[in-house]
Amino acid sequence: MGKVAEELRSFFEPSSIAVVGASRHVNKAGHVIFKNLLSSKVKVYPVNPKAKNVLGVKCYKSIIELKGKVSHAVIAVPSVIVPQVVEECGIAGVKTLIIISAGFSESGNKDLENKIVSIAKSHGMRLLGPNVLGLIVPDEFNASFFTGRINSGHISFISQSGALGVGVLDSFSSEGWGLRCFISVGNTSDITITDALNEVLSDEKTKCIIIYAESLKDGKGFMKACLNSNKPVFILKAGTSRA
Template sequence: MADLKYLFNPRHVAVVGASHKEGKIGHTVLKNIVESGYKGKVYPINPKGGEILGIKVHESISSIDGEIDLALIVVPASIAVSAVEECAKKGVKFAVVITSGFSEIGNIGAEKEMAEKARANGMRILGPNVFGIYSASAPINATFGPSKIRPGNIAVISQSGALGIAMIGKTADENMGLSTIVSIGNKADITEADIMSYVFNDEITKVIFLYIEGLENGREFMDLVKKKPDDMQIVAIKAGRSKVGARAVASHTGSLAGSDKIFDAAFKQIGILRAENLAEGFNWVATLAACPKPAGKNVVIITNGGGIGVLAADACEKYGVTLTSDMELLKKTFEDVMPKFGSYKNPVDLTGQAGGAEYREALERALNEDNIHAIIALY
């Protein structure tokens, strides 16, 4: 089977179902590839021929002379299987099947047939029912989502296409950069484990943000995560907590949600941070992507309000964050930067009269203290 490097760094790309009509998915995908600065050859495929965006359109993928590493399939479900087979026979290494209408609506047979035809010719499939793939290293934006994606050190792997597109928008709003974003959809072939195994070896990626609805092979997934680099973190949102949610998952991507308690225990065992929702997940990802890994476990909260400090302390206990209780250390570090009615106990309360100068002094002292490994500053 083909090396995954050709999925993330394809030398030449085809868009099967490229559309002449602006606003169609087949047009948007092609336009995003071109505008992302992709350096390889791009082959639009459409039986009508002609030109799209000034690029010659080929009537079929078999009519192309050169090699193709990646094909984006953007045709109706009724002809998607034959399109995949044609790509496989051409020698295409990877097909990203954007087309929906397969196992998520009960059309399991066609999805299996698609995967079998690809596998028989040595081609791998991402999807179906996906929004595409973005890779900063290529660079290539082969999605029908936003055209402008900020490069960075966060990898997003999403089983939900719509949620993945929303994640692109959110990262742009928050000035968070992406190393890659991959939509895995129905997982007829390539799974989140396959993508993660590649990303683990990516020197750019620091954090993986994972949205999943179910796992086909939980043990394989756990064994893989245990091999991740020590300096790489994984934040996950696992949907389908409730019975109603689990039923919705089945109709969305055709996945089985599985026992939520089992997922909770498994994630804790292998060191995955499970976020309750997107807002929480993005906060964690942004922090992990921007901050170095602490040298130890001693954490100090610095605040100018007692109540918010208590809430932060509660959250620390909930998530297993160790607040240092070394009173000699705390007194030595903070006693001189607060009024007498302040508190150098942890949380460190600089009191409501503390302004920028007091915070700067307290933070500088904490950062220069080797036995304080991380700081939570609240204002």
């Protein structure tokens, strides 16, 4: 397995997860994500400087307090704070990040997005997002703010749209269909759709792949991955012109 493949695989096999922005308020994404992860097979830590505990679990003021204990972090804080949090994740030895927070290139703030990518790269971290719904591997962990029950299956679903992702997940949940994994790639500032596709193509448990894409940063690489696939890949590409 190559270096890139190992880095991407670590998203799906975290030894421990910190939720930065874990909240006591039930309507906050950080609360829902932490609650989802509490029922997973992964050790999870809440991080919030203003809380002593979240859902009865001791809360840490900074992820730096967990240095050496966490391999993965889910970030759900206001966008202006994200650069500081990413820096602290690097100091803590985190390897992979999922940034739920919005307010970056999707809203015209490309410089802020470039800043967090630069910080992550300086610490050797890989980044999913920002502006994502999260990552779900049924029967393993749900690092997202989707609250429905998803059965385990053999379909991997990659979505660039969080809203569409919620709609599809709702359908899978209500119909009882199974997923191998759900990957929300958001702004694809680091991990791209092509990266996610190559990861699920190498996954033995994935038998079929569904992709919703709004834009492709590596069109040639994406087409090469599709053409070399021994698994069916279904792609819905959003239009860019007026309806």
